Amino acid sequence: APVVVWLRRDLRLADQPALSVAASEGPVIPVFVLDDEIPGDRKLGGASRWWLHHSLEALARSLGRHRSKLILRRGDSVAELVKLAKETGAKAVHAIAHHEPWWREAEEALARKLDLHIHDGNYLLPPGAVTTGSGSPYKIYTPFAKVAIQRLPERDPLDEPALTSPATWPKSDELADWNLLPTRPDWAAGLRKDWVCGEAAAHDTLDEFLHIAPDYERDRNLPSIAGTSRLSPHLHWGEISPTQVWHALAGKRGEGVSTFRGELLWRDYAQTVIWQFPDYAKASYRHDFRHLKWRRSKEDLAAWQQGRTGYPLVDAGMRQLWTTGWMHNRVRMIAASFLIKHLLIDWREGERWFWDTLVDADYANNAVNWQWVAGSGVDANLFTRIMAPLTQSPKFDAAGYIREWVPELADLSDADIHDPPDEQRGGYPAKIIGHREARERALGAYRAMKTTI
Ligand code: FAD
Numbered sequence: 436a437p438v439v440v441w442l443r444r445d446l447r448l449a450d451q452p453a454l455s456v457a458a459s460e461g462p463v464i465p466v467f468v469l470d471d472e473i474p475g476d477r478k479l480g481g482a483s484r485w486w487l488h489h490s491l492e493a494l495a496r497s498l499g500r501h502r503s504k505l506i507l508r509r510g511d512s513v514a515e516l517v518k519l520a521k522e523t524g525a526k527a528v529h530a531i532a533h534h535e536p537w538w539r540e541a542e543e544a545l546a547r548k549l550d551l552h553i554h555d556g557n558y559l560l561p562p563g564a565v566t567t568g569s570g571s572p573y574k575i576y577t578p579f580a581k582v583a584i585q586r587l588p589e590r591d592p593l594d595e596p597a598l599t600s601p602a603t604w605p606k607s608d609e610l611a612d613w614n615l616l617p618t619r620p621d622w623a624a625g626l627r628k629d630w631v632c633g634e635a636a637a638h639d640t641l642d643e644f645l646h647i648a649p650d651y652e653r654d655r656n657l658p659s660i661a662g663t664s665r666l667s668p669h670l671h672w673g674e675i676s677p678t679q680v681w682h683a684l685a686g687k688r689g690e691g692v693s694t695f696r697g698e699l700l701w702r703d704y705a706q707t708v709i710w711q712f713p714d715y716a717k718a719s720y721r722h723d724f725r726h727l728k729w730r731r732s733k734e735d736l737a738a739w740q741q742g743r744t745g746y747p748l749v750d751a752g753m754r755q756l757w758t759t760g761w762m763h764n765r766v767r768m769i770a771a772s773f774l775i776k777h778l779l780i781d782w783r784e785g786e787r788w789f790w791d792t793l794v795d796a797d798y799a800n801n802a803v804n805w806q807w808v809a810g811s812g813v814d815a816n817l818f819t820r821i822m823a824p825l826t827q828s829p830k831f832d833a834a835g836y837i838r839e840w841v842p843e844l845a846d847l848s849d850a851d852i853h854d855p856p857d858e859q860r861g862g863y864p865a866k867i868i869g870h871r872e873a874r875e876r877a878l879g880a881y882r883a884m885k886t887t888i
Contacts, residue, residue, distance in 0.1 A: 497633075565707075
């Protein structure tokens, strides 16, 4: 009897334990279910849908090379998998563990109906594997990373398995019928220009990064140069596993490589946070922050989303995000801090916007980083440490980045571009609020929160 492999954010053939184990047990039916029901209000955002379309296309091609097929179904994952198992007489379902709360519930529901086998494989270590002396999971990144790093690498990556096909293939949806790509308006030109989706492209991206990895420590904070790996959407969609990335770095030394490993561990850490606190994206983890009087300003939120705040580095970042589905990490921190502190808008508004616009939108990484910036998280920066975007911009040498993304300022000098003088702003908006005024407003709201609780 055939075995079903249920694919979600693990769209690869190599180092895919669910696929490898299934292949050793019988003919394999790989299935992806487009599920807009189980995730509730966490349906995939627009940029995620775009990526998914191309990633599924690439995966179907790779499976074709193995004379296998990708079966596409749409609906409630549990119901669709039960139906598929019945149609095909499949004896078991294999899947990689996913820790978003809706997927955990779906895995539990499915396990009550079918012979479900869950494998680890999307993280360096499964959440909960690293514990404190008293046996509880870590809540703070630094001690977590210190212990995790001693355990790694746990295993070598798996090769692509040989696949055998079932006697007959079940029916499949047509990918084009899912309408995952935007039509009118077609906002995806910048995404098409910047990204190649799929497993092969993920490995090409890793290979390119290996050349610059020694300089990562120096370059990763400079948005004007390509100093980071840009692996985030590939890792999010599981086109490459973190174990494969870790393995590729084996034997490489230097500060750049160890800092990069630390970033990969942030990904694992974020996963342990949502595994411990499933509703982490729903409300501030620190209860006092639930009393903070956020401003509700549709105009200010729209100005931030559209890159019209009058702060060049913030606007450059928000426009890069809108155009390409990605934003440099340093700029993500500055833009997030600006929304939360300068505009005093609830971090959840920003988290939602990122969810819809990032090609690497990830429930854990997004919520953990937003709450880190807000100061409301289990591990967090201080709310009272307010980033000054106008100082950060020259500090991280962002002139080239601003010229690229805010072309109306392209002719300004390196000295002026970070904070253009009034007479040189041309059509570029005036500052939405002054830095000092914003800072005082934020600190005032914070003090008021502290006295109300
Ligand atoms: P590199 O610097 O090359 O890092 C390598 C990998 O490590 C990344 O691909 C990513 O998987 C992981 N990583 C790096 N930094 C972090 C981090 N701070 N937290 C968790 N994992 C990390 N990352 C996402 O993948 N999805 C998100 O939805 C997301 N939302 C964010 C929201 C905010 C407000 C901030 C400040 C950061 C967010 N990040 C998110 C983290 C980080 O910005 C991106 O992972 C990184 O910019 C991706 O670029 P890269 O692949 O070139 O990173």
